[in-house]
Amino acid sequence: MPILDRNTLEFVSRSPEQTRRLGMRLGSMLQSGDLVCLNGELGSGKTTFVQGLSQGWGSLDIVTSPTFVLVNQYQRMDGNTLYHLDAYRMQNALEAEDLDLVQMIDSGCLVVEWPENIREALPGDCLWIDMKYVAEESRQMVFKPYGERYIAILAEFRRAAFGG
Numbered sequence: 001m002p003i004l005d006r007n008t009l010e011f012v013s014r015s016p017e018q019t020r021r022l023g024m025r026l027g028s029m030l031q032s033g034d035l036v037c038l039n040g041e042l043g044s045g046k047t048t049f050v051q052g053l054s055q056g057w058g059s060l061d062i063v064t065s066p067t068f069v070l071v072n073q074y075q076r077m078d079g080n081t082l083y084h085l086d087a088y089r090m091q092n093a094l095e096a097e098d099l100d101l102v103q104m105i106d107s108g109c110l111v112v113e114w115p116e117n118i119r120e121a122l123p124g125d126c127l128w129i130d131m132k133y134v135a136e137e138s139r140q141m142v143f144k145p146y147g148e149r150y151i152a153i154l155a156e157f158r159r160a161a162f163g164g
């Protein structure tokens with residue numbers, strides 16, 4: 001699928017708090033069935049973003065890096081589940097098959113760190129976010145929607161976060 005350039009949103013976050021706030025905005029818009037892919041090197045701010053995202057989504061739990069457990073689950077009062085997968089240590093899509101990602105997306109929202117590692121196992125439609133270290137407290141974030149649902153979410157996110 002081609003990158004929908006007219007819909008791409010670029011932003012430089014100037015602090016971890018700002019990254020968390022953006023995550024909160026996005027989290028508050030997610031619905032069951034949504035997939036968010038967070039791509040970027042170690043320290044680029046992926047987990048920091050998920051901390052805000054889970055809060056905005058409605059989780060009462062604190063987010064920690066799931067690097068050693070692969071998947072963390074967060075529950076909401078209404079019974080919804082947010083799955084946070086860190087594929088850093090995964091070699092390929094075959095390993096991901098055991099996780100039943102489809103079931104996760106069917107029954108809740110899924111956020112994936114290191115999505116490149118398991119790309120073939122993920123649905124094509126998603127909100128893809130590239131994160132990059134710029135300086136000590138600065139991180140570039142590029143939001144790319146794949147599919148109508150994510151074009152809509154990103155348009156709403158852009159309005160809510162930047163008023164544009």
Ligand SMILES: Nc1ncnc2c1ncn2[C@@H]1O[C@H](COP(=O)(O)OP(=O)(O)O)[C@@H](O)[C@H]1O
Nearest residue numbers: 013014015016019042043044045046047048137
């Ligand atoms: N603008 C920023 N956005 C996100 N994190 C930042 C920012 N500036 C500094 N940081 C710091 O960078 C680190 C990012 O770590 P983390 O979110 O775990 O990254 P990743 O999950 O991509 O490895 C944290 O220590 C965070 O406090």
Ligand SMILES: [Mg+2]
Nearest residue numbers: 046047065113
């Ligand atoms: Mg991380």
